[in-house]
Amino acid sequence: MSKQEVIRKAWGVHFANDVDENGFRISNVGSLGWDSKYFDIIELGSFEYLIRPKSLRGIESNNGWIVADIMNLPIEGVYQVGKFLDDGTFRYGIDEVEWYDLREYLVDFGFTHYQPITKPLKPIY
Numbered sequence: 001m002s003k004q005e006v007i008r009k010a011w012g013v014h015f016a017n018d019v020d021e022n023g024f025r026i027s028n029v030g031s032l033g034w035d036s037k038y039f040d041i042i043e044l045g046s047f048e049y050l051i052r053p054k055s056l057r058g059i060e061s062n063n064g065w066i067v068a069d070i071m072n073l074p075i076e077g078v079y080q081v082g083k084f085l086d087d088g089t090f091r092y093g094i095d096e097v098e099w100y101d102l103r104e105y106l107v108d109f110g111f112t113h114y115q116p117i118t119k120p121l122k123p124i125y
Helices: 003-014 099-108
Strands: 025-027 039-045 048-053 078-084 090-092 113-116
Touching (some): 099 113
């Protein structure tokens, strides 16, 4: 599913063409017309609010996951790989994948996303 499709699905019947690339739209209704249980509501002032379904939190960075582009893979680092299953759940591998093995995991094993694994820094004291 593409980013735009995820945004449309999250908004459902409330989707409109004024929804931006990260799923926000400006509303003058604020918390009166949107249930804060399901929507993030950010007051901009002067009766203007940014509204977005809570399910879209993290969409700006795709929660750190990068959609694999075989022609543009990294040339250093260690990665986690993942893919969506037929039932819509996301599965990620338990192995750390070195950059030079990334192409094999993506092509041969059908993984579609990867995420850098950041090694923790050693303590200073």
